[in-house]
Amino acid sequence: MTDQNFTVSFTVDHTPAEVFAAVLNPRGWWGEDIAGGTERQGDTFVYEVPGVHRSEIELTEVVPDRRVIWLIKDNWMNFVEDKTEWVNNEIHFDITETEGGTELRFTQIGLVPAYECHDVCSPAWTFYVTQSLRDLVVTGVGLPGGLPGQREAIEAARA
Numbered sequence: 001m002t003d004q005n006f007t008v009s010f011t012v013d014h015t016p017a018e019v020f021a022a023v024l025n026p027r028g029w030w031g032e033d034i035a036g037g038t039e040r041q042g043d044t045f046v047y048e049v050p051g052v053h054r055s056e057i058e059l060t061e062v063v064p065d066r067r068v069i070w071l072i073k074d075n076w077m078n079f080v081e082d083k084t085e086w087v088n089n090e091i092h093f094d095i096t097e098t099e100g101g102t103e104l105r106f107t108q109i110g111l112v113p114a115y116e117c118h119d120v121c122s123p124a125w126t127f128y129v130t131q132s133l134r135d136l137v138v139t140g141v142g143l144p145g146g147l148p149g150q151r152e153a154i155e156a157a158r159a
Contacts (some may be wrong), residue, residue, distance in 0.1 A: 006127050068093040
């Protein structure tokens, strides 16, 4: 991993098991309409904001209470020229028990400043990880699809 890969983290006063359970529930913090399995090594799921972003993701490593790795198998975004920017990127969720609680470190290996989507994707991940995922751990309720305009885009595509 290089320092250019996108990374954010948070620490909460909860157990590694609670953080791990939340990571395995992206419907609760990223997108309610995720289709497919999100809990076991080898599971594949699809995240989609219709007309905006679609990713097919495989869980390549699942170590209870310690680590989850997603591999982006396919990706399309309407707001970048290279629609496949994320293809073959890995997303790491590393969970570490600390004196202050449990730290979750999120890293998208391959999401670098040279990516066209970096200026949009970095703040989106920051929101989903440090606010929505953290809220799911702390309160039991995340904010999937909570980015401004995202719910509207989904509803418009369904209409």
